[in-house]
Amino acid sequence: xxxxxxxxxxxxxxxxxxxxxxxxxxxxxxxxxxxxxxxxxxxxxxxxxxxxxxxxxxxxxxxxxxxxxxxxxxxxxxxxxxxxxxxxxxxxxxxxxxxxxxxxxxxxxxxxxxxxxxxxxxxxxxxxxxxxxxxxxxxxxxxxxxxxxxxxxxxxxxxxxxxxxxxxxxxxxxxxxxxxxxxxxxxxxxxxxxxxxxxxxxxxxxxxxxxxxxxxxxxxxxxxxxxxxxxxxxxxxxxxxxxxxxxxxxxxxxxxxxxxxxxxxxxxxxxx
Numbered sequence: 474x475x476x477x478x479x480x481x482x483x484x485x486x487x488x489x490x491x492x493x494x495x496x497x498x499x500x501x502x503x504x505x506x507x508x509x510x511x512x513x514x515x516x517x518x519x520x521x522x523x524x525x526x527x528x529x530x531x532x533x534x535x536x537x538x539x540x541x542x543x544x545x546x547x548x549x550x551x552x553x554x555x556x557x558x559x560x561x562x563x564x565x566x567x568x569x570x571x572x573x574x575x576x577x578x579x580x581x582x583x584x585x586x587x588x589x590x591x592x593x594x595x596x597x598x599x600x601x602x603x604x605x606x607x608x609x610x611x612x613x614x615x616x617x618x619x620x621x622x623x624x625x626x627x628x629x630x631x632x633x634x635x636x637x638x639x640x641x642x643x644x645x646x647x648x649x650x651x652x653x654x655x656x657x658x659x660x661x662x663x664x665x666x667x668x669x670x671x672x673x674x675x676x677x678x679x680x681x682x683x684x685x686x687x688x689x690x691x692x693x694x695x696x697x698x699x700x701x702x703x704x705x706x707x708x709x710x711x712x713x714x715x716x717x718x719x720x721x722x723x724x725x726x727x728x729x730x731x732x733x734x735x736x737x738x739x740x741x742x743x744x745x
Contacts, residue, residue, distance in 0.1 A: 476670025523613030530617035541674030550634035554601035
């Protein structure tokens with residue numbers, strides 16, 4: 474076992490069925506967010522909004538920075554004009570409504586669930602553009618998770634709670650019930666991601682390559698963990714080690730070096 478799955482939910486009522494299903498226990502030593510965990514998983518309740526989703530994801534990445542690989546699964550409710558209430562969908566494109574930036578969680582196999590694009594809003598809205606789910610967290614979650622893991626380790630599942638005729642998303646009990654009814658299908662995706670995290674975490678970087686990467690800058694321990702995750706992905710995708718080192722040395726700061734590799738991972742995984 475070499476990986477961990479991090480669930481990210483905006484609301485406690487979204488997280489509760491997951492916490493109960495996997496018998497997650499509330500952490501007594503963490504106070505920035507409500508965090509529930511067992512040896513293989515953690516579930517964080519981020520709060521509403523893109524900034525909250527991004528902050529909670531980054532906080533978890535730092536909290537679990539000794540893990541060899543992190544997989545991420547954002548689960549929550551969404552509005553939609555094109556799907557019935559209670560429909561569970563796998564999000565394959567996330568669009569930030571303000572910036573227009575797009576993110577692509579990348580399944581490694583053909584999705585078993587119906588797929589959709591999700592538009593992340595800065596504030597609640599009552600307009601339902603055709604072809605999109607609507608939420609308020611997915612783009613913040615994706616932007617942050619892609620800083621620490623490659624796209625095939627990032628998943629996003631949404632259950633339709635609202636449409637032009639019904640607004641069950643305002644009822645916390647109804648939200649928990651919607652998630653609870655789809656937990657078997659959600660579990661299938663969760664186990665796929667956890668197995669993939671174990672596989673990725675079990676891959677080793679050649680010691681000579683690792684020492685060459687470390688020589689590029691005096692990385693902190695946290696930065697080394699991120700570097701290892703990014704380099705492991707790229708080298709296992711047969712990215713040329715000399716080109717990787719050249720890219721590293723071309724950047725002026727430690728942060729810029731890591732961001733350069735993160736962009737490379739994102740661009741590669743978006744094309745899978």
